[in-house]
Amino acid sequence: MAMHICACVKRVPLTGGRITLTEDEQAILTKHLGFTVSPHEECAVEEAVRIVEREGGSVTVLTLGPPEAEEQLRDMMAIGAGRAIHLLSGSKEWDPQATASAIVQAITSDEQAYDLLLFGNESADAGNYQVPIRVAHALGWPCVTAVKAISHEGEHLICEQEVPGGRDVYELSLPAVVSVKEGINLPRYPSVPGRLRAKRQPIVSLAPERPAPRLEMVRLMLPPDSGKQVQVLGHGAEAAPAIVEVLGELGVLP
Amino acid sequence: MSVLVLVEREPDELSAQALAFAAQLDGGAPVAVAIDGPYAPAAWAQTLAELAAQRSPLAVIAPGSERGNEVLAHLAAILDLPFCANTLTLTPGQPATVTRVRWGGSLIEEARLHGSPLLVTVAPHAIAPAQTLPEVELVEPAAHALAVAPTKRVGATGTGVSLETARVVVSGGRGVGSAEGFAVIEELAALLEGAVGCSRAVTSAGWRPHTDQVGQTGTKVAPELYIACGISGATQHMAGCKGAKKLLAINADGEASIFAHADYGVIGDLHEVLPALVDEIRKARGA
Numbered sequence: 001m002a003m004h005i006c007a008c009v010k011r012v013p014l015t016g017g018r019i020t021l022t023e024d025e026q027a028i029l030t031k032h033l034g035f036t037v038s039p040h041e042e043c044a045v046e047e048a049v050r051i052v053e054r055e056g057g058s059v060t061v062l063t064l065g066p067p068e069a070e071e072q073l074r075d076m077m078a079i080g081a082g083r084a085i086h087l088l089s090g091s092k093e094w095d096p097q098a099t100a101s102a103i104v105q106a107i108t109s110d111e112q113a114y115d116l117l118l119f120g121n122e123s124a125d126a127g128n129y130q131v132p133i134r135v136a137h138a139l140g141w142p143c144v145t146a147v148k149a150i151s152h153e154g155e156h157l158i159c160e161q162e163v164p165g166g167r168d169v170y171e172l173s174l175p176a177v178v179s180v181k182e183g184i185n186l187p188r189y190p191s192v193p194g195r196l197r198a199k200r201q202p203i204v205s206l207a208p209e210r211p212a213p214r215l216e217m218v219r220l221m222l223p224p225d226s227g228k229q230v231q232v233l234g235h236g237a238e239a240a241p242a243i244v245e246v247l248g249e250l251g252v253l254p
Numbered sequence: 255m256s257v258l259v260l261v262e263r264e265p266d267e268l269s270a271q272a273l274a275f276a277a278q279l280d281g282g283a284p285v286a287v288a289i290d291g292p293y294a295p296a297a298w299a300q301t302l303a304e305l306a307a308q309r310s311p312l313a314v315i316a317p318g319s320e321r322g323n324e325v326l327a328h329l330a331a332i333l334d335l336p337f338c339a340n341t342l343t344l345t346p347g348q349p350a351t352v353t354r355v356r357w358g359g360s361l362i363e364e365a366r367l368h369g370s371p372l373l374v375t376v377a378p379h380a381i382a383p384a385q386t387l388p389e390v391e392l393v394e395p396a397a398h399a400l401a402v403a404p405t406k407r408v409g410a411t412g413t414g415v416s417l418e419t420a421r422v423v424v425s426g427g428r429g430v431g432s433a434e435g436f437a438v439i440e441e442l443a444a445l446l447e448g449a450v451g452c453s454r455a456v457t458s459a460g461w462r463p464h465t466d467q468v469g470q471t472g473t474k475v476a477p478e479l480y481i482a483c484g485i486s487g488a489t490q491h492m493a494g495c496k497g498a499k500k501l502l503a504i505n506a507d508g509e510a511s512i513f514a515h516a517d518y519g520v521i522g523d524l525h526e527v528l529p530a531l532v533d534e535i536r537k538a539r540g541a
Contacts, residue, residue: 015489017511019360028361039454039471039490097336122323122339124470124490126356126363129339129375130327137331142402143296145324160408163320164418168293168404182471183464186457214336214368216349221362230503230513236522237530243502244534246518247446250500252422252479253535254447 001152003057005048006085006110007118008103008132009041009076011069012125025219028125037072039182040120046187047150047180048118049080055152058082060112064089064099070203077198078190084203085110093126095213100134102208107139110204116157119179121146128215136177143177144170148184255312256285258305258371260298260325261390263288268317268376270383275376276315277384279346284315286388291395293321294403299328300396306333306371312346313372322375332398335369340377355380358470358493379476379497415449417468422448423477425468425495426456429484429506429524433461438528439483445535451475453491469494483524487512504528 013033020029037045048059061081063069066089073084087102094102107114117139119132136143148167149160157172162181172178190198233242247253257276261269265286276284287305289298302325306314314329316322318340330337338344342353342362349366355377356363367374417423424443426436436450443450451468452461468475469491476497483504485491492515495501503516506523513519520527 129323133327216366218364230516230519239520240530240534
């Protein structure tokens with residue numbers, strides 16, 4: 001059965017080892033940083049592409065983000081999404097309720113009808129853990145989160161979730177909303193033809209209005225310094241006896 | 255006004271933390287509630303929605319576990335209220351003021367939370383668990399049209415020491431250099447009866463399965479000792495190992511940011527340090 005899938009992604013900075021904030025404490029200082037798609041969401045796009053490669057259908061990638069997020073939409077089209085929807089967010093952050101309703105609005109008014117919406121379980125930056133679930137309720141579609149494997153049997157989508165002691169298996173009727181976690185697949189690297197094709201593919205741009213936030217970010221702060229002072233045990237192989245001494249002190253030598 | 259706390263039937267560590275968080279609010283003794291039935295997040299949320307309608311609580315609180323976050327997101331969707339996940343502090347008011355974790359704990363957000371009741375989950379391991387637990391009120395699950403529940407559980411695939419419960423985790427990063435390079439990491443982990451971990455760079459390169467990944471999008475570990483070998487210390491990785499009691503970093507680059515998080519450091523190539531360490535442990539055992 002051909003599946004029409006929309007995968008939702010978010011542009012986030014590649015933070016590296018140290019986060020620095022802007023002076024107004026409203027954002028991460030990104031002057032020297034690259035950007036990427038949140039890891040779980042990149043896997044959502046890869047999963048959508050694999051399902052459509054197997055079964056036919058189409059993959060649309062959607063983002064709510066600034067004009068620069070076109071870069072992430074093109075990246076996702078380079079790994080196989082056929083078209084994109086760009087909800088222009090302006091410079092201010094959207095809270096999860098506003099984000100979900102903008103996505104619902106875009107999905108219900110799109111020329112393409114969808115069988116499946118894929119999300120990442122939580123974004124790398126805000127980590128609000130709720131946009132896919134809110135979208136599911138607004139559409140009246142069933143929803144499973146934190147999914148690590150998807151297969152399709154007849155009318156049902158079979159989703160597996162990792163839990164302590166095994167995997168819980170869910171059967172969903174379509175249309176449905178599923179959020180996935182990294183590890184469900186290993187996203188491919190874009191090929192050169194893929195990159196070239198992505199440059200020409202269509203992006204539908206919309207500019208929804210941002211409602212007043214109800215989870216309203218005031219400012220960002222760095223967590224207090226751990227205050228740790230590293231004790232250097234030595235350099236190279238010569239440090240081995242000192243390490244063994246520490247292992248003994250910590251009681252971890254069997 | 256009361257405070258409702260969703261807990262596991264047999265309250266676990268995170269449930270006890272959520273109860274301690276709730277007890278700090280000016281809402282009297284928190285009411286611990288568990289749902290008397292198999293896990294079905296939308297149905298559990300509907301149950302809480304009905305309880306909230308009957309009792310008009312100040313807040314509905316859950317642990318910041320996968321389940322806690324999932325159920326409260328459903329509850330927020332049902333009630334059309336905002337929801338603050340992984341909360342550190344909550345000061346009720348109109349609106350309430352909250353602090354919460356972002357980037358898996360690498361950043362803190364201060365925010366205003368509107369609406370009533372206040373819906374929050376408690377960031378794991380940010381508060382000491384309640385010492386005495388109230389009696390848990392068991393509630394019959396309600397029905398919800400969108401409720402889905404697992405149809406079966408299939409067994410775990412992994413064998414050996416699990417990352418989550420290991421007392422020692424030996425983890426390798428990009429500095430290991432290749433899939434084969436992990437032989438010495440595995441050898442050390444086996445000697446210490448620990449588990450093997452790795453960074454996201456390693457799973458992205460296909461050197462190790464994702465089940466070995468420690469980090470914000472992998473497994474969160476809390477061993478007695480975490481040995482980070484050839485790992486630079488990106489925020490993505492640190493979000494997964496900050497629960498470790500002690501951290502030993504082995505890295506050729508003395509400027510690597512991992513050393514800012516480490517208790518012990520060795521500056522050197524892991525492929526020189528680890529074989530020497532393995533020999534030394536064997537020698538110490540033989541003695």
